[in-house]
Amino acid sequence: MNWKEQVGGWLRPLVYLGRNPISLIGAVLTTSSAITIVAFWLFEIVLGGGAGVYPYAGILFYLILPAVFILGLLLMPAGALLRRYRLRKQGLLPTIYPRVDFTHPLLRRATALISVATFLNIVIFTTASYKGVQYMDSVRFCGTTCHTVMQPEYTAYLHSPHSRVACVQCHIGPGASWFVRSKLSGVKQVFAVLFDTYPRPIPSPIGDLRPARATCEQCHWPQRFEGNILLVLNHYEEDEANTSDTTVLVMKVGGQSANGPEGIHGHHLAPGTKITYIALDTQRQVIPVVTYTDASGKSITFRSTSIKATPQQLAAGEHRVMDCMDCHNRPTHTFQLxxxxxxxxxxxxxxxxxxxxxxxxxxxxxxxxxxxxxxxxxxxxxxxxxxxxxxxxxxxxxxxxxxxxxxxxxxxxxxxxxxxxxDVTWGTYINNLGHMNWPGCFRCHDGSHVAANGQVIPNDCSTCHDILAMSEHNPKVLNELGMK
Ligand code: HEC
Ligand code: HEC
Ligand code: HEC
Ligand code: HEC
Ligand code: HEC
Structure with a gap:
């Protein structure tokens, strides 16, 4: 047997089986999409773009073409296997596979070619997956792909203190398992958009939002001492002169100080402490039971004297551990009245x-x-x-x-x-920070949440803020502070 026969014998099954329409289509798909994808990457490097710069082109270049590339790779062996199966069934499959001799140059070259192609395909495949993930995590993708659906949240986001924080940093956070979870629920959402079955407005709160520990707390340190914050809130009357009323509050945000936990953040976020509650409604506005557990593990349960709930209703309600989002539920999608x-x-x-x-x-x-x-x-x-x-x-x-x-x-x-x-209009989305427009803090701090020992979740006006001026025209205190 000469070398030509040997190589031919080795390659023949491949060539023979590969010569079928399915494998050929696969080869065409993989090669053409690979060339297009790589050309787009070069174009991106030259133009200095990046994932998510082009919202719609992105879908083509980061998601659809890589999918075509992979489809092509899968079609090549699939076509060969199918042909082998068919031939075997018809009894036409060649049965003798000759010995493989790697000492021969032509065979070595053929093997090298296949190895290089495989290596290139792996490089293209990993780069494309990485870029696809990066693209799906971009603010453009989340905020603008399904334009109408995300328009309210995206618009509010653009005008918020977090407009430079990516959607995924609050909605997904670090770690592979949440990434996979979010992509799985994303598939459901894509279908909801395609078939126009998504709810209007998008409901809030988000039932399975990741706890703040893994999102907000990646940037904000919960024990940080914020101390007191001076708030000057102007309101204007509906008279001809638009007379202004000014309220001046010292908000006791607090945190962790040498004396231990202080103020609003201190009491809710102190290390080792935990506040849990039961909400009867999906908006978490009706809260009949609150339990506070201190650092030593001692807990005290406050029950509302004004909200009546049966044990069945309590069992069916949402049981939740309080975190940043229970007060700051609008840190970035801040709709106003x-x-x-x-x-x-x-x-x-x-x-x-x-x-x-x-x-x-x-x-x-x-x-x-x-x-x-x-x-x-x-x-x-x-x-x-x-x-x-x-x-x-x-x-x-x-x-x-x-x-x-x-x-x-x-x-x-x-x-x-x-x-x-x-269907998003004034007041569609509740803001829990405060107590003027919605119950907010007063869902618990309404003076009617009482423990068995008579202790009440405090409600006096100076618990959370000192009121330096209340609806005054030109309050004196601002002059004293040199602010007028
Ligand atoms: C600073 C953190 C943060 C960022 C950044 C952020 N979100 Fe949110 N998002 C939230 C919180 C908190 C909620 C309300 C969750 C709750 O109450 O359960 C929310 C709610 C939503 C909702 C549900 C409807 C609503 O208004 O409550 C959608 C949709 C949404 N976000 C989309 C986005 C998109 C798109 C982006 C990026 C353009 C984004 N978010 C960026 C924190 C964030
Ligand atoms: C990737 C970092 C990052 C993440 C994640 C993040 N924040 Fe922030 N946040 C910031 C930065 C930076 C600022 C300051 C923005 C400024 O001053 O313009 C800020 C400001 C704030 C403020 C003050 C807003 C104001 O009106 O000045 C609040 C409240 C806040 N964040 C709450 C949250 C909450 C709640 C979450 C989680 C849902 C969160 N942040 C997640 C970076 C982050
Ligand atoms: C019990 C309610 C509550 C909880 C829980 C809470 N905050 Fe706050 N936070 C407030 C209030 C009230 C303010 C004052 C803001 C105002 O009135 O404008 C504030 C202010 C802030 C500010 C702005 C401080 C400044 O200097 O302007 C940041 C940032 C912040 N909170 C982050 C967080 C983060 C992160 C968490 C979770 C780890 C959290 N908060 C949990 C009620 C809360
Ligand atoms: C889910 C119920 C709940 C909500 C909502 C809530 N709190 Fe609280 N808060 C508690 C509990 C429970 C305590 C602990 C009471 C205690 O110390 O005995 C507490 C304690 C406090 C304290 C310390 C009181 C003291 O003993 O000096 C402050 C200040 C405070 N909360 C501010 C706020 C502010 C501001 C908001 C709204 C932005 C808010 N809370 C919303 C449940 C809640
Ligand atoms: C549990 C904490 C808490 C208690 C108790 C509380 N407040 Fe507040 N109050 C807040 C928070 C938080 C805000 C929101 C500040 C902001 O707009 O950023 C606020 C805002 C206000 C404002 C300004 C509203 C505006 O938009 O001008 C007034 C006025 C006010 N409170 C009065 C009172 C009075 C009067 C009491 C006593 C009956 C009281 N508060 C009890 C937490 C509390």
Missing amino acids: PGDALDDAMQHGYISTSLPYIKREALAVLKAKYPNRPDARSRIASTLENFYKTQYPQVIAKQSAQLRQAIQRVQAIYSRNVFPAM
């Missing part, structure tokens, strides 16, 4: 308080119902313009720049908070 948003804009000068009745009029246009966002923008502008044209022509004459700026701001407030396509 129209009054608060206007007060904020007026306090920071984006809406001039010298425009007569601007608070009252802006509030009315914000609260009105509009079929969609473009319509809202134009009606907000025309309604406010008409009001000043008919009631205060001097504003149109002398303050048109201020009016234009105010209108733009009112439109922006609407755009950041109301999303008719997702």
Whole structure:
């Protein structure tokens, strides 16, 4: 037997079995997608892009083409195996496989070629998987791929203190098991979007959000001593002069000090302590039972005297360990109510308080119902313009720049908070930090959560903050602090 026959004999089954439409399609798919993918990577390097820069192109280059590449790799052996199976069934399969002789150069070259191709395929495969994962973890992918669905959360996120923190740092956190979990639930969500069966609005709280320990606490140190924070909160009345009322609070955020746990963070987050509660509703607003366990393991249970619940209701309720999210449930998707948003804009000068009745009029246009966002923008502008044209022509004459700026701001407030396509409107998402617009802290600190020994979860106004001024026009304390 000469060498040609030997090599031929060795390669013949491969070539023979590989010569089938399925394997050929596989080879074409793998080669062409590999070339395209590598070309895109080079393009990315030249343009200095990165995963997630191109939201839609990304789906093609990071997810679909790598999938085609892998499909091709799988089709090649699959076609050969299928052909072998068929031939064997027909009794046409060659039975003699010749001896393999590696001393022969042509065989060595053929083997080298196959090895290099395999090595390249492994490199392309691992790089593509890494890039695919990176892409799926990018803010662009999470925030903009399913544009309408994520628009409310993405918009609020962009205007929040966490706008430079990736979605996955709060929603997934480190570790492989949560990554896999999130991707599995992601598949379900993709189907919900494809078949348009997703809920509007997206429900909150998220039932299986990862506990804060593995997300928030990767950046924020819970024992850090924040101390007291001075809060100056301006509100504006709906009168002609938009009279301001100022509340000045010293918020006792506290933390861990030499004297032990202090203030709000200190009492809720002290090492070794734990607060658990039972909520009767999915929004976690109705809390009949709270248990506080101190560092020594001693626990005390507070029961609400105002919420009636049967043992069955309690057993069926959500049992939860309190963490950052029970107070800071809107650290980044911070939707505002129209009054608060206007007060904020007026306090920071984006809406001039010298425009007569601007608070009252802006509030009315914000609260009105509009079929969609473009319509809202134009009606907000025309309604406010008409009001000043008919009631205060001097504003149109002398303050048109201020009016234009105010209108733009009112439109922006609407755009950041109301999303008719997702049924998200004012107050859809509850904010638990505080007690003015929603029960918030008072879900537990309402003075009616009492323990068997008579101890009450404290409710006096100075437990959480000292009130230095309450709804005053020009409070004296701000002058004393040199803040006016
Ligand atoms: C700073 C942390 C943080 C970041 C960053 C973050 N989220 Fe969230 N997200 C939260 C918290 C906290 C909740 C509310 C969870 C709860 O109450 O159970 C939430 C809730 C949501 C919800 C459910 C609806 C709602 O408003 O409660 C969606 C959808 C969502 N986030 C999407 C995103 C997307 C998309 C991004 C990136 C563009 C992102 N999140 C970035 C912390 C974060
Ligand atoms: C990747 C790091 C990172 C993660 C994760 C993170 N944060 Fe933050 N957070 C920051 C940074 C940085 C700031 C300061 C932003 C600034 O001052 O502009 C901040 C600010 C805050 C503030 C102050 C906001 C304000 O109005 O000034 C709160 C409250 C907060 N984070 C809560 C949370 C909560 C709750 C979570 C978990 C759901 C969380 N953070 C997760 C980095 C992070
Ligand atoms: C019992 C409710 C509660 C819990 C639990 C809680 N916080 Fe806070 N936190 C507050 C309040 C109230 C403030 C004051 C903010 C305000 O009023 O504007 C605050 C303020 C902050 C600030 C801003 C401090 C500053 O200097 O501006 C950060 C950051 C923060 N919290 C992070 C966290 C993190 C991270 C966790 C979880 C480890 C957490 N908080 C748990 C109630 C809470
Ligand atoms: C799920 C129930 C619950 C919620 C919601 C809650 N707390 Fe508490 N809080 C407790 C319990 C339980 C204690 C411990 C009571 C004790 O020390 O006997 C406590 C203690 C405190 C203390 C220390 C009181 C003291 O003894 O000096 C402060 C301050 C405080 N909470 C502030 C807040 C603030 C601010 C909020 C809202 C942002 C809030 N809490 C929301 C359950 C809650
Ligand atoms: C369990 C803690 C807690 C108790 C008790 C408490 N507050 Fe507050 N209060 C808060 C928090 C948290 C905020 C939110 C501050 C912010 O807007 O960042 C707040 C905000 C306020 C504000 C400012 C609201 C605004 O938007 O102008 C006022 C006024 C106020 N509280 C009054 C009171 C009064 C009066 C009492 C006594 C009946 C009281 N609080 C008891 C925690 C508490």
